[in-house]
Amino acid sequence: MKTTAAVLRSADPSDDRYSGLRVEEVELLPPGRGEVLVQVAFAGICHSDLSVVNGTRIRPLPLVLGHEASGVVAEIGDDVDDFQVGDHVVFSFVPPCGRCEWCVVGRPALCAPGNRANSEGTLLTGSRRFVDADGATLSHHNGVSAFARHLVASRASLIRIEKTISLRDAALFGCAVVTGVGAVLNSAGVTAGTGITIFGLGGIGLSAIAGARAAGAHPIIAVDRIARKLDLAVELGATHVVNAESDDPVAAVRALSRGGTPAVIESVGSERVLAQAYAATAVGGTTVTVGLPHPERQLSIPAISLVAEERVIRGSYMGSAVPRRDVPRYLELYSAGQLPVDRLVSDVIPLESIADGMRALASGDAIRQLISM
Structure with a gap:
């Protein structure tokens, strides 16, 4: 045809x-x-x-x-x-x-x-x-x-x-929802009361904000350079926003969360932003990256922090999801007004x-x- x-x-x-x-x-x-x-x-x-x-x-x-x-x-x-x-x-x-x-x-x-x-x-x-x-x-x-x-x-x-x-x-x-919500629930393992920060508010990052709210996370901190995306993040459940155009995002997140949140998601696809996300993660916390930087880009972090602070960096592809299990679940949350x-x-x-x-x-x-x- x-x-x-x-x-x-x-x-x-x-x-x-x-x-x-x-x-x-x-x-x-x-x-x-x-x-x-x-x-x-x-x-x-x-x-x-x-x-x-x-x-x-x-x-x-x-x-x-x-x-x-x-x-x-x-x-x-x-x-x-x-x-x-x-x-x-x-x-x-x-x-x-x-x-x-x-x-x-x-x-x-x-x-x-x-x-x-x-x-x-x-x-x-x-x-x-x-x-x-x-x-x-x-x-x-x-x-x-x-x-x-x-x-x-x-x-x-x-x-x-x-x-x-x-x-x-x-x-x-x-893609947007299964990846963003999946990064929160499957990859970061966020539960009620867990603090979380999301760097980058495209379709995936904003889906992660909605997923964090549905999970009962607190606080939910949104980071981006575009004001209207930050406004939308508040509508979807962010409790705090950081404009990375005017503020140091790492310092701002650490100040808002007493030293960083236990879970941080990076959805920009930039090794520089991923390093910021790692720096904004609390001791003992997990940094999840869903962005896709250029294959030649390299990430540099303090190696000792992985052991001395029991830190985790985790990649999340497709939200670490089982799509035939998770998509219907997320659609039920959407139908109930939770996503x-x-x-x-x-x-x-x-x-x-x-x-x-x-x-x-x-x-x-x-x-x-x-x-x-």
Whole structure:
């Protein structure tokens, strides 16, 4: 079938017009064994997408971009018995195989076959289902390729949701919410009364604020350079805010929390901000990083503090989540009004405006833009 997709043909950090990202008509091959065809409803523009566009994260090109989305099942392939046509779904951007050592111990974000498929630009099945007008096969992005009106994905990439849930808001749960809330609950292990600081208030950081409030954390300190993001953090549950443009964030956090909070989350993707987050973490505390800095960047910290202060630095990929377990739980919190993540949506744009959306994200003007298909 024919569909429309945003195809990334070249990645250049100096190209602020994003000329390598083009909306094209492509051919979508039917789903194979273990695969599902989905009509996409909404797709979120995430910094991880921008990182591929500017070359920070290397993926095989050309590829159909996008990894956070919601949609409706339109067709199922052979050996798919857990989904039906008409099901509403969101996506997991690491397709878990369910059999490798990481999957069987409950850490599917580290799934070896799933991450290998993502790196190679294939579905978990090893196939590629997009073909351009010249007959060239296109790679998939994280097994999803959400910036398309239709897509084919492995059944392992899909999470069924209730049809009563807004597909617009549900799209956020594929990355921003599962990563931010998961970093709070799964990676940092925050419980009622735990103090927490979040550095960086994009979609993931603000989701972490909402997740911390739902967990009963206190205090909840939000750090960013943009005033309106700090204002939104207060609406979502932050008890204190620090403007890193005008204040020393480490000194401010330590003053507000009597020496640092037991949990600190960094969601910027900067080794400099990660060092600040570590310095703002209390003795005996845990610093969680969800940002994706350039692979060549190095973190420098006082090595002795790891032992002498029993400190922990932990990475959190996909919120250390089990998506088919956690996404429904987080959606229940959303339905109960405990995760008002609909407030994260700063704009809804058409697919044809994808380059404008990337520019808005790169400038810091946008929090979470959704593409309406």
